Amino acid sequence: MTIIDTERHPLADQVAGRVLRPADDGFADAARPWNVAVEHHPDLLLEAAGPDDVVAGVRWAAEQGLPVAVQSTGHGATESVSGGLLISTLPMNTVELDVANRTARVGAGTRWGELLARSVPEGLIGLCGSSSDVGVVGYCLGGGLPILGRAFGFAAEHVRSIDVVTPDGRLRTVDGEHDPDLFEVLKGGKGNFGVVTSIELELLPVSDFYGGGIIYPGEDAAEVLTAFRAWAADLPDDACPSIAFLRLPDADFAPPPLRGRFVVHLRFALVGGTEEGDRLLAPMRAVSTPIMDTAGPLSYLQVDLVSLDPPDPTPFEQAGALLKEFGEEAQAALLEVAGPGVQSPLLLIELRLMGGALGRPSPVRDAVSGRDAAWCVSALGVPVPPIAELVPPAIEQVLDALRPWATGHTMVNFHGRPGDATDRARAWPPEAYEAIRRAKRRYDPDNLMRFGHAVLLPGGEPVEPAIPL
Template identity: 50%
Template sequence: MISAADVEDLTGRVRGPVLVPQDEGYAQEVTGFNLAGVARPEVVVGATGTEDVVAAIGWASAHGCPVGVQATGHGADEPMEGGLLITTTRMQEVKVDPGRRTARVGAGVRWRSVLAASLPHGLIGLNGSSTDVGVIGYTLAGGLPVLGRTFGWAADRIRAAELVTPDGVLHHLDADHEPELFALLRGGKGNLGVVTSLSFELVPLQAFYGGGIFYPGADAHQVLDAFSTWAPALPPQANTSIALLRLPDMPMVPDPLRGQFLVHLRFAWAGDPEDGAQSLAPMRAVSHPVLDTAGPMDYRDVDRIDMDPTDPVPLFHTGGFLAAFNISTVEDLLAVAGPGADFPVVAVEIVQMGAAFARPASVPDAVHGREAACFLGVIALLVPPVAQAVPAAVGTLLEAMAPHAPSGVFVNHYGFPPTEAERARAWPAEAYTRLVQTKTALDPQNLLRYQHVVGQGHR
């Protein structure tokens, strides 16, 4: 139990707010985007900068108090009970150096803020399907960029980081300073400490073409067959994914799509829009689209490609890599999640990989999945009346796809695996061994025991 005197001591060490459950503002402070992973800490610190994080971690270490960290809460898969939660939403530093093509961001920054600062210079960071997501948590896990086939993994662009380890020590990391710890951060996620700032490369983007095509769900077989031969042959400028969508009849879904089973092709082209349109043309000739939104696009509107939800929802998500997506994979996927199936999952997506995703890192890292042909993602809403049926349904799908999957999974879309053996699948075996060794050395009390924990279990 954390006493009132302990809370008073913590309050005296930090500049940001310190809240306990009975305080006004506590609920708002601890609530993230994924409402399935509700945080109920005994105390929460709203960190205003690196000094607050150092002080809070030092306090937690002295008290043997477990620590959770939350920026946007998109990855909050596991409920947090008790302990100290450090929220980083007030840490909003964004500095763009257009000459060096770099950005430095604080721990609470979302991708949309990076784009607002970088796009006037013709530069972008390697964001994923939603710019509402926090930069640091997304990037530390590898990142799965919209333009990943063109530019590679987001983690490969990290150039420096500030890390507060569980002993309360601040480390300044790059390829020349503590290179082993720096390598494990790049793809290793966040279990070795709290990253308070990140510096990374930006990439130039002068022209962009993107959007999506929605097909009737009844034509899923025809569309997926076409995708399975079209997507692997695309040039590196082309980035694509395809999803089976069972969209709820809810206000957050646009009227033309609400309550329907659809196939959603997503497409992003880094370059001349005319070339992008030509590359997409074969898929435009497939089936009879319900809606086609693809065209020349301002990259500020990149969220329109995947159309991820923008309001907090209780989510169940998982996924893994595929060795191939071919006719056999299509058959096994549709047998479980195709037309007519009673399948309580909002989205099953296939992200085409290869090209720059397969490129080796310039310096060592812990990114998993370079050899994969595709990424399989599964997203479900944990709402009545389907919530109880979701885990079994997802298990059935993953079992059906197992013959097409290599051993690895993607940590940012892996949900909450129950055992260490399952968690270990999110990293290459050699990288996981190093992560466990480093975790044991840096965090012998296992203070950072929430979310993607390595080596020591959760308690």
């Protein structure tokens, strides 16, 4: 019988946004994540026009006993949403800028680029990561490792308050004084506790920004890595580098000198001017024979030029690790599995230098991972034929090779596909994981938010009795 599908859905009478069933026009486009390797198949999709829609959607799903998933851009889609209600927050892309107080309240569908377009002309920046296309809220809920992290710490440390619809259908404003236990775990605990409708962020007065990259031939990877390790050890906290192995396909989107080639990409971002940037980069400019050198003074609106992440939706599989150190032996281990001469199917292996402000305790408690790490590693491939089957084992091979130097934990934003309970626990330091599990039992005893990096397994009953609210 198709009669149900032609009727208006009951939820549609309660919301301003579109309610779409799988057979409806526009459903596939609305459900599609930026990571097009993942396909979502919810029973129903709500394009939330505002917080009231989110409240109605969460209450309706809870009444039906359906799980709830959230998506804004889909940059963090690690696994398929199957069944339940998918709430798309993309229409909620509001930015309320308060220049005098250096803050912004952004709606749950706002991309970093939309916030920066408003704040940078006022001399203010937000602590975005490597791509301004990523959503502000999803990124901050995962802790947020900024391009300028060594200078200013994790983005989560700069979140002042969060509006969230908890699984009981209540819209709460949480901060250091209101539901502080929930405020703590929302910053790093990802989508475990409800649907965030907006967050208030502290902005920073940064006018001098220097950034870009140097690209070296892959054949010189050992020489470049050796020089990079020594150079990175002496950098001031305001300097934020990473080093990446890049294997771009022979395709139009890649710059001609890089097509079909293995290259090493030094990425560099600095809170500082041209003179300091050029002085700091000079030793790395003298290494090997760079193929490209794009580093120089930039507007912060050009922050994407540091890492050169793909601007368009891309299929990817990714996993990460945090390292205590990356010395000579770790370098040799990495080169053995991904260096010149190896036919690696991975598009990218990146090592970001941690430390500086990223290594200091947060002024306000949160559930962010990575403060004890010296490096954050991310390995990523494009799982399409003919290499689709080769990508997951190649990622595992890289992480295995670096395991002797790993902290044993990851950052949830770079964790990749969540596995079993033990694997999920790796995304947080033990104390934060316990706080997240405590708050999960309190705020989501029925495990309504069970997709993605949920600390209770999908479809599973709560592992321990719920604590009464």
